Amino acid sequence: MRDYSDPEAERRLRAVAHTQGFANWLGFDIVAVGNGRAELSLDVRPDLLQHHGFVHGGIIATLADVASAWCAASVAGDVVTSSFNMHYVAPAKGQRLIVRASVIKAGRRQASVEAKVWIDTAGEERLCGASMASIAILGAAVEAA
Template identity: 40%
Template sequence: MDILEFGREILKSQPFSQLLGAELIAFEPGRAELRVALADTLKQQHGFAHGGVLAYLADNAMTYAGGSVLGNVLTQEIKVNYVRPAMGEALVARAEVLSHGKRQAVCRCDVYAVTEEGEKLCAAAQGTILAVE
């Protein structure tokens, strides 16, 4: 089984990810990309994607990226900056490992809204991913 298929199997075992309809579209050492179709049920009262959906995407994409270099992991901390309301047909999160040791990885992630005009940056995040026994 290759790393992308392995990652997709992990995603299938996450009930919350399944609830949101998340898809792992890229996964390689130090990098991960997740996508969620922007259904009406994921929007807030003004019609934008709920901030929790953007935070979920950043968090999960960073744990995939960190896990690709550390193994079994959990998020230790995360910071999300929302830079624009997210509207469109889907959201895509692209995460990468900036630095890692044996037990921790510092990762960053950009979350984009996918629109007819292209991708627009909606959130930028950074987090620390921790290896667990």
């Protein structure tokens, strides 16, 4: 558990994640969520690779997007991504993706969030992507149906 972890935010977001088919298929792990930060990880598997053997950019972007929204949700309630920009800085070839996102600034209607995606290869992390997102704040936290 990370020092910023918020058990209530994690419980709520885990419940919401189980209602999302794509998130369930992807199979990422929630390492910690709370207080404007989130860390997720995903074991690399063959169906996530592109033709050069690297993790597909869409998977990297999805992980960054989810972590960005969740870290914003931990301080702002119900949210959706309104703008997202991904930069790939190195091929992602390794065993596990790790994304760490943090809120830069949260206002009444929008939060600005940065995320960095790392590829873990034999215990060594290497930066493979970075993103900036604008997250629209919709209101109170939503419980899963």
